[in-house]
Amino acid sequence: MFKVDFIIFGQGLAGTSLAHSLDFKNKSYIIIDNCSLETSSFAAAGIYHPISFKRLLLSWKSNLLIPFAENFYKKIELNLNSKFLKPHNLFRIFSSIEEQNNWLSKVADPIYKNYISESNKELNNNSINFPYDYGKVSSAGRLDVSKYILESRAYFLKNKSIRIENFEFQSIKRLSNGFNYKDISCNHLVFCEGQNYVKNPFFNYLPSKPSKGETIVIECDQFPELLINKGCFVYPLLKNNFLVGATYKHNDLSHKNTKEAREELISKLLNIGDFKFKIIQQKAGVRPTTYDRRPIVGNHPEINNMHILNGLGSKGVMFAPYFSDQLIANIYEGEQIDSEANVRRYSKKHFQELKNP
Ligand SMILES: Cc1cc2nc3c(=O)[nH]c(=O)nc-3n(C[C@H](O)[C@H](O)[C@H](O)COP(=O)(O)OP(=O)(O)OC[C@H]3O[C@@H](n4cnc5c(N)ncnc54)[C@H](O)[C@@H]3O)c2cc1C
The missing domain is CATH 3.50.50.60 (FAD/NAD(P)-binding domain)
Structure with a gap:
């Protein structure tokens, strides 16, 4: 034995x-x-950040979970002599004047001060629409989970x-x-x-309340090399390749890619700006959600x-x-x-x- x-x-x-x-x-x-x-x-897309955007709150325990996770993955990178964690600022494009006002009211709040701030001309890209401005989130990033x-x-x-x-x-x-x-x-x-x-x-x-998710990878030479969120996130992978996601569905628990998810992500992407792009990959999985x-x-x-x-x-x-x-x-x-x-x-x-x- x-x-x-x-x-x-x-x-x-x-x-x-x-x-x-x-x-x-x-x-x-x-x-x-x-x-x-x-x-x-x-x-998994592998994105992490401390904000629950729906109600603009700090997500559960994120003040403990994020530093713990970042230290943990960095230690494993050292042990395995590899790199899979990339901290990033995240730019949240506001969808309404209410969201913008809510954000600005929280920027000065000591609870949020270390996590969110006002925009500072980071999005100087003509292809992106931000009629209500945008804000910056720190303590965010991506783990290349695969x-x-x-x-x-x-x-x-x-x-x-x-x-x-x-x-x-x-x-x-x-x-x-x-x-x-x-x-x-x-x-x-x-x-x-x-x-x-x-x-x-x-x-x-x-x-159990499993939730299927899908992401796409696009090739696009007009998108900035930044992590952006508005209805979906867009994350810069290799040069001109961006990961876009993710969908949430409870009625289909297969691991198959769907046209419906592809169309949903394209529509959300076009809501961020006016780009030309080509889809080069699509992935699906089921989140173990409670x-x-x-x-x-x-x-x-x-x-x-x-x-x-x-x-x-x-x-x-x-x-x-x-x-x-x-x-x-x-x-x-x-x-x-x-x-x-x-x-x-x-x-x-x-x-x-x-x-x-
Ligand atoms: C589209 C999508 C996007 C996502 N994006 C993010 C994100 O941006 N950020 C984030 O934090 N999370 C994200 N997630 C969620 C994240 O993927 C999950 O929280 C996490 O991967 C769950 O890990 P797990 O180990 O519990 O399950 P799994 O990854 O499913 O691992 C279970 C393991 O058990 C093995 N296994 C199961 N049954 C058997 C068996 N009978 N015999 C042998 N082996 C078995 C499987 O092969 C697998 O290796 C996303 C998920 C999806 C689907």
Whole structure:
């Protein structure tokens, strides 16, 4: 029998970040993943920023999550001798005079002062329309998620800490203080399987509100090399290539590209300005999203040492490092998992109903 501290099921953003966090604590692990390309992480645009634009508020815990995530990815860049994180300012083009006024009223507010500011002639591009002006957001950027996952996978393969296969739930055998899985014995299991948790016999009681997203890559020589947001975001990749996204749909959970999403993104792009462009790529994926838009983290309510790290929704880049670290601190130091993210927020209703049908 091969003995490790952890078996991690899934190597998307969640499983990858958890494995690196375990490395930081000198804990051993084996990852099981089938290396499918149809995952949320391979479709992710990778953008992070601290603002919820709809109501112009700081998004949940962003003051903690962003610095934590940036430090975390930078450490992994050093370990893997690679580059996948790029901090950027983000320019938000206002859609109305109300939005502009709201922004200006918050610029001086001490809570927002470190994150948003007024425009300063950064958008000197004739092709972009900004009749109501625009504002600047700092503490934003992009993680090249595919590169992060693939370079981490190469590292896990080199260390013989990943097995490329489908999960076999029936091979999980409970012991008094851990589990056997085939020829591996471990103290802890963590499920990081993205949207597939709805098929997991141990966690399929959890509610789920998956959300399909699509992005396109355009070739355009009129767009500035800036991260811009108005109805959609536009992010500069290579010279003259821009990533545009993303859509949100709850009624189609396939990983197939659709004409509807392509047309929606083109229309939003043309709302930013008058450009000529060519679409050169389209991607689709399903975000593992919850009703309350909070992650799902912690120990199974009835099975000791069986854990979940999921529900990263549309903020996987910000959530994965912080909640990986929190899960490990909970296991080894008894640190509380944030009550809004704790898997136990769902267990009272479900397990009481089972006991008192
Ligand atoms: C179009 C789109 C745009 C997005 N843009 C952003 C963005 O700009 N910023 C941001 O922060 N987030 C974004 N997201 C969200 C982000 O992608 C997710 O939060 C994150 O990728 C979820 O990671 P995960 O590890 O939980 O799931 P996944 O990436 O789905 O990973 C699950 C892993 O488990 C493996 N697996 C599952 N079942 C099995 C099985 N039975 N056997 C073996 N292996 C299995 C899969 O192969 C996969 O590797 C976007 C998502 C989409 C779809």
